Amino acid sequence: MAKCWEMRGCxxxxxxxxPHPNELDDECPTTCMFAKCDRETHxxxxxxxxxxxxxxxxxxxxxxxxxYCAFFLRHGPRLEPAKK
Numbered sequence: 001m002a003k004c005w006e007m008r009g010c011x012x013x014x015x016x017x018x019p020h021p022n023e024l025d026d027e028c029p030t031t032c033m034f035a036k037c038d039r040e041t042h043x044x045x046x047x048x049x050x051x052x053x054x055x056x057x058x059x060x061x062x063x064x065x066x067x068y069c070a071f072f073l074r075h076g077p078r079l080e081p082a083k084k
Contacts (some may be wrong), residue, residue, distance in 0.1 A: 004041065004071075005063065007035070008062055009032075009035050009063065014034065030064045037065055041071040041073060042065075043069060072083065
């Protein structure tokens with residue numbers, strides 16, 4: 001099952017007609033009405049510990065909105081530790 005940060009919020013037809021200047025391989029911008037998260041788990045955060053956590057793999061989020069969601073920042077994928 002896909003995780004919420006892996007889903008765009010619009011269907012393939014809408015993606016083909018997307019008016020945003022980005023490619024579909026990029027994040028959906030926060031200004032897109034279809035990229036708004038309506039899940040119960042979504043919670044915007046201003047907690048610096050979460051927002052600046054260096055272990056979060058932000059590249060896994062397909063929507064820019066996820067990068068400041070407490071649920072994604074707590075439960076999303078992590079980066080591999082740097083090998084020494």
